[in-house]
Amino acid sequence: MTLAEKILSQKAGRKVEPGEFLLLEPDIALANDITAPLAIKKFKEYGGKKVKYPDRVVLVPDHFTPNKDIKSAMQVKMMREFAREQGIEKFFEIGRMGIEHVLLPEEGIVKSGDLVVGADSHTCTYGALGAFATGVGSTDIAGFYLIGKVWFRVPESIKVTLRGKFKDLVTAKDLVLKLISILGVDGANYKAIEFSGPGVKEISMDGRFTISNMAIEAGGKTGLFPVDEITIAYERERGIEVEEMYPDEDAKYVREVEMDLSELEPQVAYPFLPSNAKDVSEAEKERIKIDQAVIGSCTNGRIEDLRLAAQILKGRTVSPDVRCIIIPGSQKVYKQALKEGLIDIFIDAGCAVSTPTCGPCLGGHMGVLAEGEVAISTTNRNFVGRMGHPNSKVFLASPAVAAASAIKGYIADPRKL
Amino acid sequence: MIRGRVWKFGDNISTDHIAPGRYFHLRNNLEELAKHVLEDAMEDFAKKVQKGDIIVAGKNFGLGSSREHAARIIKIAGVSCIVAKSFARIFYRNAINVGLPVIELKEVDEINQGDELEIDLENGVLKNLTTGKEYRFTPIPKFLLEILKEDGIVNYLKKHGSFPKV
Numbered sequence: 001m002t003l004a005e006k007i008l009s010q011k012a013g014r015k016v017e018p019g020e021f022l023l024l025e026p027d028i029a030l031a032n033d034i035t036a037p038l039a040i041k042k043f044k045e046y047g048g049k050k051v052k053y054p055d056r057v058v059l060v061p062d063h064f065t066p067n068k069d070i071k072s073a074m075q076v077k078m079m080r081e082f083a084r085e086q087g088i089e090k091f092f093e094i095g096r097m098g099i100e101h102v103l104l105p106e107e108g109i110v111k112s113g114d115l116v117v118g119a120d121s122h123t124c125t126y127g128a129l130g131a132f133a134t135g136v137g138s139t140d141i142a143g144f145y146l147i148g149k150v151w152f153r154v155p156e157s158i159k160v161t162l163r164g165k166f167k168d169l170v171t172a173k174d175l176v177l178k179l180i181s182i183l184g185v186d187g188a189n190y191k192a193i194e195f196s197g198p199g200v201k202e203i204s205m206d207g208r209f210t211i212s213n214m215a216i217e218a219g220g221k222t223g224l225f226p227v228d229e230i231t232i233a234y235e236r237e238r239g240i241e242v243e244e245m246y247p248d249e250d251a252k253y254v255r256e257v258e259m260d261l262s263e264l265e266p267q268v269a270y271p272f273l274p275s276n277a278k279d280v281s282e283a284e285k286e287r288i289k290i291d292q293a294v295i296g297s298c299t300n301g302r303i304e305d306l307r308l309a310a311q312i313l314k315g316r317t318v319s320p321d322v323r324c325i326i327i328p329g330s331q332k333v334y335k336q337a338l339k340e341g342l343i344d345i346f347i348d349a350g351c352a353v354s355t356p357t358c359g360p361c362l363g364g365h366m367g368v369l370a371e372g373e374v375a376i377s378t379t380n381r382n383f384v385g386r387m388g389h390p391n392s393k394v395f396l397a398s399p400a401v402a403a404a405s406a407i408k409g410y411i412a413d414p415r416k417l
Numbered sequence: 418m419i420r421g422r423v424w425k426f427g428d429n430i431s432t433d434h435i436a437p438g439r440y441f442h443l444r445n446n447l448e449e450l451a452k453h454v455l456e457d458a459m460e461d462f463a464k465k466v467q468k469g470d471i472i473v474a475g476k477n478f479g480l481g482s483s484r485e486h487a488a489r490i491i492k493i494a495g496v497s498c499i500v501a502k503s504f505a506r507i508f509y510r511n512a513i514n515v516g517l518p519v520i521e522l523k524e525v526d527e528i529n530q531g532d533e534l535e536i537d538l539e540n541g542v543l544k545n546l547t548t549g550k551e552y553r554f555t556p557i558p559k560f561l562l563e564i565l566k567e568d569g570i571v572n573y574l575k576k577h578g579s580f581p582k583v
Contacts (some may be wrong), residue, residue: 009444020583021558021560021561021583022583023580023583029557033528034441034444034484035483035485037444037445037477038485038486042571046421046571046574046575047573047575048448058453064441070561071442071443071444071445072442074445075445119483119485120482120483121481121482121483121507124485134484134486135483135507135561136507136510137483137485137507137510137511137514137515138485139485139490139511139514139569139571140510140514140517142570142571143514143570143574143580146574147574147579148578149580151510151560151580169491185427185477185480186476186477186480188475189504189505189506190576193472216507217507218475219480219505221506326431351478362438362439362441362482363439364438364441368439379483381433382558383431383434383481384431384433384434384457385431385433385434385437385439385457386433386438387440390437390457400512
């Protein structure tokens with residue numbers, strides 16, 4: 001069995017096969033300030049009185065928080081009141097929150113082997129822990145609130161075998177952008193992506209979260225890593241004991257891809273699809289001027305990402321033509337960055353540092369682009385109008401490339417600074 | 418039986434095309450948000466589309482966000498069915514969950530803007546009344562069709578108290 005089949009079989013209490021439909025009771029059901037209000041409304045519309053499993057419900061207002069406007073405030077108010085009324089303890093107010101997909105693993109709310117649904121497409125992030133975690137809609141969540149069940153189709157799996165070690169300033173983000181360019185934006189549609197091979201142990205937990213996070217950008221249902229000594233150590237820090245989990249040797253895959261970490265260059269994904277990746281050395285030749293650099297998000301807002309950005313920005317300054325916005329992914333990440341002096345480095349370089357929020361990634365607030373503006377961003381999507389005006393552009397890259405570009409004023413290779 | 422006029426779209430129509438982030442102040446008012454549906458893919462689509470019309474698109478329709486608003490506002494705009502070469506996974510489940518029929522058809526390139534279609538969901542038959550051509554598609558799995566027939570999960574649960582049998 002593949003990892004996806006193993007976890008789903010365990011939850012179903014029998015061996016499951018790709019293509020079959022299952023009704024299962026997830027361990028965690030997440031929703032945010034965009035998707036929870038719709039789920040709550042549906043719950044009430046149905047006449048729902050009591051949430052079936054309040055201890056499995058997680059509510060994170062992170063997209064338009066700190067409340068951007070009155071409408072956003074009303075959405076969060078609805079979540080807060082629902083949480084109180086239903087005795088939901090896992091509601092995270094600003095000041096104690098983080099971007100959902102940074103926060104949940106950090107707090108140990110999601111763990112290896114769990115079945116997790118989230119009304120947010122990047123719920124696949126937790127695949128890094130070896131959890132079967134996938135994005136669903138608000139109605140799925142409403143169904144979970146009502147009867148504790150969600151429907152699933154058991155996915156086929158694509159195996160990605162990793163070898164080698166990253167070269168200096170090449171990161172997990174570069175690996176996943178390259179992979180999406182190989183698979184295409186629908187190459188893994190309806191399927192799970194599974195990572196294996198000796199290269200896996202070269203990738204830290206933070207790096208694995210970055211990779212699993214973007215499985216959806218190839219259409220993937222989830223992006224699963226095995227549970228190995230690195231995962232076990234991460235979980236142990238949170239007081240969680242888990243066992244190793246690997247796919248069976250005779251597991252069947254619909255496609256296999258091999259990647260050598262040592263052959264990768266930093267990548268830049270051009271507008272308007274995350275699959276449009278090019279080597280940064282090629283991109284640099286085009287002297288693509290940028291107006292904004294965003295470093296953060298559920299993809300790259302963890303401490304290692306900030307350390308990498310700081311390594312590049314230390315003792316340098318952001319180009320006068322660029323706004324550089326740095327958003328730690330959670331309060332813990334923020335505090336750790338303060339402790340390590342990273343925030344000093346950012347502010348000295350001329351960056352704006354913010355409390356955790358998804359804000360700019362989806363063109364919500366905290367860095368919306370004007371007509372004709374160009375951004376380099378460590379986020380996950382570069383669709384038309386994603387960060388603001390329909391005639392603005394977003395290029396996706398790692399924190400190292402984004403920081404180097406912020407300094408130069410154009411898309412730049414961090415290895416040549 | 419679904420019958421309607423075709424609006425053609427290309428490949429990779431994203432949830433940002435369907436429900437642009439800049440209108441998210443309207444997210445609590447889906448009727449208003451629906452006035453901007455797909456406007457980044459086709460100017461004034463919301464004004465042009467009529468009740469019962471059918472969207473015909475290329476591959477990977479609805480890629481991106483899990484925002485169910487996307488499927489909902491297409492339905493609110495009056496669209497009766499989406500026919501595409503393929504759908505992004507979360508959009509597909511959202512459409513079923515809110516009672517918007519979605520079918521996968523390989524031959525969408527043979528269908529033109531403004532054609533009149535007739536679709537039999539249960540038997541997997543699509544007739545192009547304009548060209549006279551008839552196509553077969555893999556019918557929607559029974560489990561999902563049951564949900565669709567009751568206009569989505571919440572209505573299904575209201576009526577039956579639990580999910581259909583898998």
